[in-house]
Amino acid sequence: MKTIDRFWIIPVLAIVMALLTACPATEPAGNGDTPEPDDSELFSLVVFHTNDCHARIREFNRFGNTCTQEESEAGEGFGGVARRATVLNQLRADMTNSLLLDGGDQFQGTLFYSLYKGGAAQIFMNELGYDAMTLGNHEFDDGPAVLAEFIEGLNFPVVSSNIIVENEPLLADLVNPYEILEVDGHRVGIIGFTTTDVPMISKPGPNVTFDDVRQSAQDAVDALQEQGVNIIIALSHIGLSSDMATAAAVDGIDIIVGGHTHSYLTNTDDENAEGPYPVMVNSPSQEPVLIVTAKSWGWYLGHLTVNFNEDGVAETWEGEPVLLDASVEKDPDVLEMVESMSDSVYQLQGMIVGHTIYDMPGTEDDTRHQECLIGNLIADAILWESYSGGAQVAFYNGGGVRSGIGAGDITMAQVLEVLPFTDTIATLDILGSDFRDLMEYAVSRAEDPRNEGTGRFLQVAGMKFTWDASQPVGSRIVEIRIEDESGNYAPMTDDQIVHIATSGFLRGAGDGYQILIDKAIDPYDHGRVISDVVVEYIELMSPMAPQLEGRINQIN
Numbered sequence: 001m002k003t004i005d006r007f008w009i010i011p012v013l014a015i016v017m018a019l020l021t022a023c024p025a026t027e028p029a030g031n032g033d034t035p036e037p038d039d040s041e042l043f044s045l046v047v048f049h050t051n052d053c054h055a056r057i058r059e060f061n062r063f064g065n066t067c068t069q070e071e072s073e074a075g076e077g078f079g080g081v082a083r084r085a086t087v088l089n090q091l092r093a094d095m096t097n098s099l100l101l102d103g104g105d106q107f108q109g110t111l112f113y114s115l116y117k118g119g120a121a122q123i124f125m126n127e128l129g130y131d132a133m134t135l136g137n138h139e140f141d142d143g144p145a146v147l148a149e150f151i152e153g154l155n156f157p158v159v160s161s162n163i164i165v166e167n168e169p170l171l172a173d174l175v176n177p178y179e180i181l182e183v184d185g186h187r188v189g190i191i192g193f194t195t196t197d198v199p200m201i202s203k204p205g206p207n208v209t210f211d212d213v214r215q216s217a218q219d220a221v222d223a224l225q226e227q228g229v230n231i232i233i234a235l236s237h238i239g240l241s242s243d244m245a246t247a248a249a250v251d252g253i254d255i256i257v258g259g260h261t262h263s264y265l266t267n268t269d270d271e272n273a274e275g276p277y278p279v280m281v282n283s284p285s286q287e288p289v290l291i292v293t294a295k296s297w298g299w300y301l302g303h304l305t306v307n308f309n310e311d312g313v314a315e316t317w318e319g320e321p322v323l324l325d326a327s328v329e330k331d332p333d334v335l336e337m338v339e340s341m342s343d344s345v346y347q348l349q350g351m352i353v354g355h356t357i358y359d360m361p362g363t364e365d366d367t368r369h370q371e372c373l374i375g376n377l378i379a380d381a382i383l384w385e386s387y388s389g390g391a392q393v394a395f396y397n398g399g400g401v402r403s404g405i406g407a408g409d410i411t412m413a414q415v416l417e418v419l420p421f422t423d424t425i426a427t428l429d430i431l432g433s434d435f436r437d438l439m440e441y442a443v444s445r446a447e448d449p450r451n452e453g454t455g456r457f458l459q460v461a462g463m464k465f466t467w468d469a470s471q472p473v474g475s476r477i478v479e480i481r482i483e484d485e486s487g488n489y490a491p492m493t494d495d496q497i498v499h500i501a502t503s504g505f506l507r508g509a510g511d512g513y514q515i516l517i518d519k520a521i522d523p524y525d526h527g528r529v530i531s532d533v534v535v536e537y538i539e540l541m542s543p544m545a546p547q548l549e550g551r552i553n554q555i556n
Contacts (some may be wrong), residue, residue: 041310043097044097045183048088049101049294052411053121058345062076063406064363066417078325080330082332082334085333103293104136104137105138111345121150124337125154134193134236135192144486147171159179159190160175162217177224194237201455218251226402232255238258239260241450251284256292257302278291290306351414356408363404369398374418376400376461376549379396379536382501385425391499394461396506399454399456402419416533432494432497435480446469453511453512461551463481464553465480466550482498
């Protein structure tokens with residue numbers, strides 16, 4: 001039985017940031033010649049974890065779309081809360097020493113969020129017995145009111161040490177810097193931290209502010225240690241590389257359950273992995289910090305076992321994410337709950353709006369680093385809608401593309417899963433030299449998929465550009481060519497005016513595009529919802545046979 005103590009702290013301490021010394025391993029460095037610990041003196045803690053589930057309540061296909069009946073019957077489904085419940089029930093049997101934790105971004109991504117907002121995640125996180133979560137950036141997408149309703153209905157605490165909500169009446173007292181959970185007779189501290197980019201990439205409102213991650217994390221750790229808590233888990237939504245840097249700079253964290261960058265860790269030979277499970281980093285006091293993350297969407301259930309000595313230091317550990325593929329049976333009780341909420345989803349799934357001959361994948365590797373077919377579709381639709389108003393160029397941020405579309409019929413549900421944000425078209429003019437600066441910003445994080453902020457990368461129409469990943473930020477754009485009325489592409493000049501169509505989100509400095517406020521000429525909020533425009537464009541152009549066209553070219 002777990003009990004929860006709630007505490008507030010006020011960050012007051014300054015800390016000296018340590019240099020990163022990462023050392024991936026499955027056992028702590030320097031353990032080789034020391035005697036094996038007496039197992040009777042160790043506390044074994046099992047950590048189950050998820051992150052970036054993005055409203056994947058039902059099983060989904062390899063593109064991230066909710067499975068059709070045919071795909072499900074063919075065994076092509078992954079994830080879903082019913083499968084997660086099955087694995088949890090199996091692994092928890094006769095277990096008193098486990099926690100189920102989440103690294104944020106339960107919101108946004110499927111029709112379950114479009115229809116129920118945070119209500120679906122709330123119901124199933126309670127049902128599966130989560131013990132704590134932190135907030136991701138997408139938890140703020142519909143503002144404080146929707147988030148507050150979500151948190152108020154949870155049976156477990158929400159933690160983030162660097163989110164200051166005391167000035168937001170809807171959220172005050174709902175987000176704590178840390179909590180203390182009791183697990184099998186041991187007190188375990190849970191802290192959290194969230195990317196400080198939230199005001200730039202979401203909608204927290206003017207009353208929610210974000211403090212420095214490392215200082216606020218150290219303050220929370222210090223407060224827990226003053227109360228005699230020496231096992232501390234951080235729930236993080238800042239991305240893997242930032243987690244590693246934080247682990248090396250903040251003393252006292254034992255485990256980081258990460259999210260935000262959708263990173264996949266495994267001890268298998270999978271070439272898509274970003275590192276072993278867990279990644280081990282030495283803290284400033286040279287104690288091991290274990291970092292785990294479980295990709296995204298609920299593909300996997302993270303499963304880590306750590307043995308702590310009496311000082312709260314990890315002595316040994318083992319684990320591996322559990323793939324939730326079609327070989328895992330769905331828990332019948334949870335599945336019945338899912339189906340009871342699915343009627344409205346089914347209605348939208350059945351509305352066919354077009355057809356594509358080829359797959360249009362929409363993973364982050366596709367949308368945030370290179371030209372992709374789903375990005376071309378969205379940018380083409382925006383340009384098509386805005387062309388009569390004089391637009392030459394259209395672009396859309398890769399971070400706004402949330403899934404792909406497989407070959408075959410295209411449904412309304414699929415389009416809304418690709419574009420779950422209720423965003424509208426905006427138009428503006430910009431000087432060529434400013435547009436070049438804008439494109440430099442677009443590729444400023446694109447050279448490495450492990451970077452935070454890759455969602456700013458732009459998918460484009462009406463133009464082609466070449467960039468050099470080997471050059472420093474600000475000097476990467478080699479050439480920009482603008483399409484003319486004859487379909488030819490001519491080099492852009494710094495003194496020409498470029499007529500642009502994009503999203504209201506980017507026009508309002510979303511993803512950090514402050515230049516679209518500072519340098520915009522005659523901006524206009526068009527008003528049409530982008531997903532509606534994409535549906536009309538698909539209806540017009542079907543059957544579609546999309547091809548890559550060399551719109552985005554990377555050298556080096």
